[in-house]
Amino acid sequence: MSFRPVGEIVAACEAIFEDLSFAKAREWKDAVPGRKVIGYMPVYVPREIVHAAGMLPLGILGGGADMEVIHGDAFYQSYICRIPRSTIEMAINGKLDFVDGMMFPSICDVIRNLSGIWKLLFKDKYVRYFDAPQNFRAEVGGVFYANEMRELRDGLANLAGREVSDDDIRRSIAVYNENRRWVNKVYDFRAAFPWKAPSAEVYLLMRAGMVLPPEEHTLLMREYLAAAEAANRPMRDNCRVVLTGAFCEQPPLNLIKSLEMSGCYIVDDDFMLIARWLLEDVPTEGDPIGNLSQAFLLHSAETAAKYEPDVARKGSYLIDSVRKRKADGVIFAAPSFCDPALLDKPMIISRIEPLGIPYIHIQYAENSSQMQPIREQSGTFADSIKLWSAS
Amino acid sequence: MSGQEVVKSNSQMVQKEMITRNYDRITGGTAKVSSTFVPGNLNELLMCFDIANNLPEINAIQNAMRKKSGEMIAEAERSGHSEDVCTYVKCDIGMMAKGNIAPNGKPFPDPDVLLLSYTGCFTFMKWFELLREQYKCPTVMLHVPYAADGRPTKNMRDYIVKQLKEDVIPVLEKVSGVKFDIDRLREYLRKSAIAENDLVWMLESSKHKPSPVDCYFGGVYYMGPIFTAFRGTDEAIEYYRLLRAEIEQRIALGLCAQSPDGDMPEENYRLVVEGPPNWTSFRDFWRMFSEAGAVVVASSYTKVGGVYDYDGFRHDPDHPLETLADYCLGVYTNRNLPTRVDMLARNIVDYDADGLLINSIKSCNSFSAGQLVMMREIEKITGKPGAFIETDLVDPRYFSAANVKNRLESYFQMIDQKRRAGGSAAAGAGN
Numbered sequence: 001m002s003f004r005p006v007g008e009i010v011a012a013c014e015a016i017f018e019d020l021s022f023a024k025a026r027e028w029k030d031a032v033p034g035r036k037v038i039g040y041m042p043v044y045v046p047r048e049i050v051h052a053a054g055m056l057p058l059g060i061l062g063g064g065a066d067m068e069v070i071h072g073d074a075f076y077q078s079y080i081c082r083i084p085r086s087t088i089e090m091a092i093n094g095k096l097d098f099v100d101g102m103m104f105p106s107i108c109d110v111i112r113n114l115s116g117i118w119k120l121l122f123k124d125k126y127v128r129y130f131d132a133p134q135n136f137r138a139e140v141g142g143v144f145y146a147n148e149m150r151e152l153r154d155g156l157a158n159l160a161g162r163e164v165s166d167d168d169i170r171r172s173i174a175v176y177n178e179n180r181r182w183v184n185k186v187y188d189f190r191a192a193f194p195w196k197a198p199s200a201e202v203y204l205l206m207r208a209g210m211v212l213p214p215e216e217h218t219l220l221m222r223e224y225l226a227a228a229e230a231a232n233r234p235m236r237d238n239c240r241v242v243l244t245g246a247f248c249e250q251p252p253l254n255l256i257k258s259l260e261m262s263g264c265y266i267v268d269d270d271f272m273l274i275a276r277w278l279l280e281d282v283p284t285e286g287d288p289i290g291n292l293s294q295a296f297l298l299h300s301a302e303t304a305a306k307y308e309p310d311v312a313r314k315g316s317y318l319i320d321s322v323r324k325r326k327a328d329g330v331i332f333a334a335p336s337f338c339d340p341a342l343l344d345k346p347m348i349i350s351r352i353e354p355l356g357i358p359y360i361h362i363q364y365a366e367n368s369s370q371m372q373p374i375r376e377q378s379g380t381f382a383d384s385i386k387l388w389s390a391s
Numbered sequence: 392m393s394g395q396e397v398v399k400s401n402s403q404m405v406q407k408e409m410i411t412r413n414y415d416r417i418t419g420g421t422a423k424v425s426s427t428f429v430p431g432n433l434n435e436l437l438m439c440f441d442i443a444n445n446l447p448e449i450n451a452i453q454n455a456m457r458k459k460s461g462e463m464i465a466e467a468e469r470s471g472h473s474e475d476v477c478t479y480v481k482c483d484i485g486m487m488a489k490g491n492i493a494p495n496g497k498p499f500p501d502p503d504v505l506l507l508s509y510t511g512c513f514t515f516m517k518w519f520e521l522l523r524e525q526y527k528c529p530t531v532m533l534h535v536p537y538a539a540d541g542r543p544t545k546n547m548r549d550y551i552v553k554q555l556k557e558d559v560i561p562v563l564e565k566v567s568g569v570k571f572d573i574d575r576l577r578e579y580l581r582k583s584a585i586a587e588n589d590l591v592w593m594l595e596s597s598k599h600k601p602s603p604v605d606c607y608f609g610g611v612y613y614m615g616p617i618f619t620a621f622r623g624t625d626e627a628i629e630y631y632r633l634l635r636a637e638i639e640q641r642i643a644l645g646l647c648a649q650s651p652d653g654d655m656p657e658e659n660y661r662l663v664v665e666g667p668p669n670w671t672s673f674r675d676f677w678r679m680f681s682e683a684g685a686v687v688v689a690s691s692y693t694k695v696g697g698v699y700d701y702d703g704f705r706h707d708p709d710h711p712l713e714t715l716a717d718y719c720l721g722v723y724t725n726r727n728l729p730t731r732v733d734m735l736a737r738n739i740v741d742y743d744a745d746g747l748l749i750n751s752i753k754s755c756n757s758f759s760a761g762q763l764v765m766m767r768e769i770e771k772i773t774g775k776p777g778a779f780i781e782t783d784l785v786d787p788r789y790f791s792a793a794n795v796k797n798r799l800e801s802y803f804q805m806i807d808q809k810r811r812a813g814g815s816a817a818a819g820a821g822n
Contacts, residue, residue: 075763077781079475079753084760109513112537113761116728120768129539129727134509134516134532135554141534144550151546307509307516307532311523334473339756342473343480343517347524349471363473 006201006227009220013204016211017253020067020090024211025058026098036159038126039096040103041087041111042248043305044277045130046149046292048176050103051214052168053156058099059210059272062086062366065252069367075117081337082365083249084114091122101126101159103152107248107305108340126159128152134307136297146293153289169288177281179214182221184276187268189225191325194265195235197228200257206272236263239328239385242321243269245345247303249335251364258371259331263382267325270303277301304344315351322357328385329358331378336363358385400649402634406615409630410449411495413620417443418497423567426502426522429696431510431535431719435579435623435706436559440567444620445502447518451482453494455670455785463489464786477514478754478786480521487525501526504566506559510535511695511724512757531562535719541730543720551716577708579623584705589631590617591700596638597648597688598742601658603641605648607668607687608677618696623706650681659684660806663738665691665731665765666750666758669782672790676782679796683803687748689738691731691758694723701734724757732765736772745806746775748799753783776809778802 003009016024029035036055040047047057063069063086071092072085090096102125104115115129131148133141157164186205190197205224209217238260247270259266280299283291302308302317322330330352334341345361352359360381362374399407417424422443427433429448437444454460463485464478470488472481486492491499507519507530516532523530533554536547560571593613597606604613613634621627647655651674662680664687669676680687698704698721707714723731735747747769751759766777780798783789 075761077751077753077759077763080756080760106537107513109756110760112513112539113728113756115539116731117761117764119727119729120732120764129537131536131539133550134534135550135558137557140550140553140557143553144536144546147546151544304517305513307534308520309532311527311530314520337475339476339514339517342476343514343521345473346471347520350524 003223003226013208017207036100038101039099048172051172053160053164106131191267199266238265239382240267242327243331245334245341258375262375262379268321304340315348332361414495423503427506430722431508440563440569447483451479460785461787480518505530507532548716552712576711580706580708583623586627586631601647607664607690610693648686661744663689663744671787688742732768739773747777
C-alpha cells in the first residue's frame with residue numbers, strides 16, 4: 001500500500017480538527033440527497049445504529065481552544081464547565097445547522113440538561129437523551145438497554161424514512177469492529193514506540209474519526225500506521241504516563257503537546273473513549289441489538305460516568321492500563337467543574353497510591369492558554385520519575 | 392439580625408420533634424440503618440424491613456444551619472476533594488472526618504446498607520461510591536432513568552420494577568433479616584397517599600391572597616415529613632392534618648405567610664422560585680424576602696422529593712412496585728427542562744405570581760445547568776419578569792448577603808415598574 005508522508009496525513013487530520021464548520025461532514029451529507037447527520041456528545045453512544053440508518057455519526061466535542069464564546073456564556077453560569085457553552089455557541093452560530101439530530105449520552109447533569117436546552121431551542125431537530133444502564137445484569141440492565149437501543153433505531157428509522165433492519169445493524173457492527181481494531185493498533189503502536197507516534201498526532205488522528213465515516217477513518221489509520229512505522233524519529237528520554245479524566249471536555253491540543261515536550265510520553269489516555277469503549281469485537285451473528293447490549297454490559301471501558309458495582313474493581317481499568325502500557329505514572333487531567341472526573345479522582349488515587357504509582361493532577365478548560373505552569377508541573381513530574389523511580 | 396429569636400408555628404414544632412425522633416432512632420443502636428437520598432427516597436419500602444432512614448442531604452442541611460458545614464467542607468478539600476464539586480458531598484465527607492456526629496449530639500452508626508437511589512442527580516452515584524469506600528457495607532444501586540421526553544416510558548418503569556424485585560428487595564431482606572411483605576408495603580403506600588392529598592392542599596393554599604404560607608422558606612419545613620423518613624406513617628398523616636387545620640385558620644383570619652419573625656404584616660410581592668435555598672444563611676436569606684413583603688407562592692424545591700401537584704401523582708397501593716417506580720421517575724430534577732419550564736410557567740399563572748426568581752446553586756448542576764434558558768422561556772410564556780441570584784447549598788463562602796440583597800431589591804423595583812406600566816396587579820388585595 002502506498003501512503004502519504006506522516007506529516008501530510010497529520011496535516012489533513014489537523015485541518016479536520018480545526019474546521020468547526022465540519023466541511024467534511026457537510027460534503028458527505030451533500031454528496032447524496034437525503035443523507036442525514038447525527039451529532040453525539042461524549043462519552044458513548046452506539047454509533048453502529050446511527051450508521052445502520054445510513055447516517056453519519058458526528059462527534060461534537062466542544063469548540064476547542066480558539067473559538068470565541070459570546071452567546072454560550074449567556075446560557076451558563078461561571079461555575080459550569082466549558083463544553084456546553086461552546087457547543088451552544090456552535091449551534092447558535094450555524095456551525096451545526098446541517099446536523100439533523102443530536103444525541104446526549106448519560107454522562108453528567110450538565111450534558112443531560114443540555115438535551116433539554118436543545119429541545120427548547122431547536123424544536124425542529126431530532127433530540128435523543130441516551131440513557132445507558134447502571135445495572136449490568138443481562139435480564140435487568142441488559143433488557144432496558146436493548147429496548148432503549150430499539151427506541152433509538154425506530155426514531156432514526158422515522159427520521160431516515162426507511163426501516164433499519166437487523167442486517168443493516170450487523171453490517172455496521174462489522175464496520176465498527178474493524179475501526180476499533182485499528183484504533184487499538186494505533187494505541188498499541190504508540191505504547192510500543194511513543195517517539196514514532198507522538199500523542200498530539202494520535203489525538204488528531206482520533207479526532208478525525210469523530211467527523212469522517214468510519215470506513216474512511218479506518219483507511220486513514222492504516223495509512224498513518226504505515227507512515228509512522230516508516231518514519232525515522234528520535235527517541236527521547238521521556239517517562240511514560242497514562243492520562244485520565246479527559247473523557248468529555250477535551251484539553252487544548254497545546255496541552256497534549258506540552259506534556260510530551262516536558263518529558264511525558266502519553267502511552268494511554270481516555271480522550272474520545274467512544275472509539276475504544278467496547279473492549280472486544282461485537283458478534284456479527286444473531287440479534288445485533290442484543291449483541292451491542294451484551295458488549296456494553298460485559299466488555300466496556302470503565303469511566304467515571306459508569307457505576308462500578310464491585311468496589312474491588314474500582315480503578316482496575318486504569319491500573320490495568322498502567323501495567324499493560326508499562327507506564328511510569330498517571331496524570332489526572334480533569335476539566336474544571338467536571339463532576340464525574342473530579343469526584344472519581346480521590347477514589348482512583350486511593351487505588352494507585354498503595355501500588356506506588358506516582359501521579360499528578362492538572363485541571364484545564366478546552367480554551368486554557370497558559371501552558372507554562374502545566375509544562376513545569378509535568379516536567380517536574382517526569383524528572384522525579386526519572387531520578388527516583390525504581391526502574 | 393440572625394440573632395433574633397425565631398417564631399415557629401405548631402406544625403414546625405411538631406415537625407422538629409419528628410426529625411429529632413428519627414435521629415434518635417438512627418443513633419439508638421437498635422435499628423438497622425440505611426443511607427439514601429431525598430429524591431427517589433423509598434421510605435415505604437425501607438419501613439417494610441424496619442430499617443431506619445438516614446438522609447445525608449438532610450444531615451448536610453442540619454450542619455449548614457448550625458454553621459458547621461464550612462469547616463466540614465474545608466476538611467474534605469484538605470483530603471483531596473476539589474473546590475469545584477458538590478458541597479453536600481464534601482460536607483458529608485467532612486462530617487465523617489470530624490467524628491460523624493448527628494444533630495442530636497450522638498455519633499451516627501455506620502450504615503448497614505447504602506441504598507443508592509440514582510434519581511435526578513448524577514452526583515448521587517459518586518457520593519455513594521465515596522461513602523462505600525468508608526463504610527464497606529452493602530451498596531445497592533437503583534438506577535432511575537431520566538424522563539428525557541417529559542414522561543416515563545414502559546421500558547423505564549419495567550427496568551425500575553425489575554431492579555426493585557431482583558436487586559433492592561433481596562439486599563434489604565438480607566441486611567434486615569425481614570422477609571418482604573407486599574401487603575405491608577401496600578398499607579404504607581395507602582397512608583402515603585392520604586398525607587399527599589393534604590400536602591397538595593397545602594401547596595395550593597398559596598393561591599389565596601394573601602398567601603397563608605410561604606412555599607419556599609416555609610415550604611422546606613412543610614416538606615420535611617413527606618420527603619424524609621415519615622412518608623407512609625400515621626405520624627405524617629397527622630402532621631399534614633395539623634398543618635392543614637393551621638393553614639385553614641390562617642386563611643380564615645386573613646393572615647399573611649409566616650416569616651422567621653412571625654406573621655408578615657403585608658404581602659407586596661408574590662414570587663415563584665426555582666432552585667434550592669441557601670442553608671448557611673437560611674434565615675437571613677428568608678428575611679430579605681419577608682422584610683420586603685415578598686412571599687414565595689410556589690417553588691420547584693418543594694418538588695425535589697416528589698411532584699404531587701403537577702400531574703396528580705399519588706402513591707398507588709394497588710400497584711405497589713410500579714408506583715414506587717413512577718414516584719422516582721417523576722421527581723422534579725428527573726424531569727426534562729421543557730417540563731420544568733411548563734411547571735414553573737403554570738405556577739406563575741395559577742398562583743398569580745409577579746415573576747420567577749432563580750436561586751442558582753453553584754454545587755448543583757442538576758438544578759442549575761440550563762436555568763438561564765429556563766428563565767428566558769418562562770418570561771416569554773408568562774410575560775412576567777425573571778431574576779437570577781447565585782448562592783450555594785451549604786458552602787458559606789458562596790453566600791454574599793450584600794450581593795443577593797442588592798439583586799433582590801432591584802428585582803422588586805422591576806416588579807413595581809412593571810405594575811406602574813400596567814403589568815401585574817399589586818399583590819395582597821384579598822380575593
